[in-house]
Amino acid sequence: MTHLHKPVRTFLFVPGNKPTWIEKAAAAKADALILDLEDSVPPDHKAAAREIVTSRLAWLAEQRQRTWVRINRTPYLYDFDDILAVVGPHIEGVFISKPMGVEDVNLVSAMLSEAEHRRGMPVGSTRVIPIMETARAMQFAFELASHERVAALSGATARNGDVERALNTVWSVDGRESLYMKSRVVMAARAAGKLPIGGMWQQVHDLDGLRIACMRDRAIGMSGELVIHPSNVPIVNAVYSPSAEQLAYYRGMIAALDQAQAEGRASCLYDGEHIDIAHVRTAREIVAAAQERGGP
Known part of the structure; x- marks a missing residue:
C-alpha cells in the first residue's frame, strides 16, 4: 500500500498562475501545498501556470515545504503535459479531479509511470489523491482507495460545487447533506489503510464557521482538510492537533x-x-x- 509518509492536517490550494501567492503560501504553515493547474487557473493561463509551478518546485523543497500539484483533465486523458512538467523529486504527488472510478486512477498511474521512467525516478513513487466529485467515484470509493498509487481520498464538499451538482444535494450550514458521503469516504479510506481528507470551507472569513465545520469532519474520522485561504490554516491545524x-x-x-x-x-x-x-x-x-x- 502507498501511504502518506507523514499525516497532513492542512492542504492549502494555491493558484499556479500566481507566483507571489506561491511564495506567500510557503509561509502559511500548511502541512502541504496544492499548486493548482486546474479550476483556479483561467484556461488561457494554464500553460503559463505550468511553467510557473515547475519553476518554483525546487525552491519550495528548499523551504522544506511539502508540495502536491492538481493536474488538469483533458477529454480523453489527464493532461500529460502537466504530468511531464511536474513529476520529479520535489513533489509528493498529484491530485486528480472528477475521477469516475478506479479506471481513471489506472490511467493516471500509467502516465505517471512513463513520466517517472523518463525522469529516472522509481516507478510508483509519485502518489495520487483522487478528489471524490462524481457519484460513481463515491460508489466505488473503496476500490479507488485500494489502488497502490493512492495515498488518500479527498471527500471535500463546497457550496455550489461539483459534489453538490453530482448528488443534487442542497448545501446547508450544518452539513447534514454531506454526512453520508463524507462518512463513506472515511470508511473506504480507513478500510484500505489510507487517509481521508475533508473540507472545503468556502466562507473563508467566517472563522467560527470554519472551526465548527472542521470539528464535524474531525469527529467523523477525517485526518485533515483542503483549505483555500492562508488565514484558515491555523484554525484547521489546531482542530486536528491535540492541545x-x-x-x-x-x-x-x-x-x-x-x-x-x-x-x-x-x-x-x-x-x-x-x-x-x-x-x-x-x-x-x-x-x-x-x-x-x-x-x-
Whole structure:
C-alpha cells in the first residue's frame, strides 16, 4: 500500500498562475501545498501556470515545504503535459479531479509511470489523491482507495460545487447533506489503510464557521482538510492537533496503564473511567503523531 509518509492536517490550494501567492503560501504553515493547474487557473493561463509551478518546485523543497500539484483533465486523458512538467523529486504527488472510478486512477498511474521512467525516478513513487466529485467515484470509493498509487481520498464538499451538482444535494450550514458521503469516504479510506481528507470551507472569513465545520469532519474520522485561504490554516491545524492539556491527559493514561500492568493488571481506572490496552493504544498513536509534527 502507498501511504502518506507523514499525516497532513492542512492542504492549502494555491493558484499556479500566481507566483507571489506561491511564495506567500510557503509561509502559511500548511502541512502541504496544492499548486493548482486546474479550476483556479483561467484556461488561457494554464500553460503559463505550468511553467510557473515547475519553476518554483525546487525552491519550495528548499523551504522544506511539502508540495502536491492538481493536474488538469483533458477529454480523453489527464493532461500529460502537466504530468511531464511536474513529476520529479520535489513533489509528493498529484491530485486528480472528477475521477469516475478506479479506471481513471489506472490511467493516471500509467502516465505517471512513463513520466517517472523518463525522469529516472522509481516507478510508483509519485502518489495520487483522487478528489471524490462524481457519484460513481463515491460508489466505488473503496476500490479507488485500494489502488497502490493512492495515498488518500479527498471527500471535500463546497457550496455550489461539483459534489453538490453530482448528488443534487442542497448545501446547508450544518452539513447534514454531506454526512453520508463524507462518512463513506472515511470508511473506504480507513478500510484500505489510507487517509481521508475533508473540507472545503468556502466562507473563508467566517472563522467560527470554519472551526465548527472542521470539528464535524474531525469527529467523523477525517485526518485533515483542503483549505483555500492562508488565514484558515491555523484554525484547521489546531482542530486536528491535540492541545497541551489533551496530550497531558493521554500521557497520564499511558502511565496509569503501565503502572497497572506492572502490578499484574490489564486495566485500571483513570480520571474516573475504565481504561485498558485498547484505550492506551489510541493514546500512544495520538502522542506519537503530535511528536512527529513537533508538538509538545
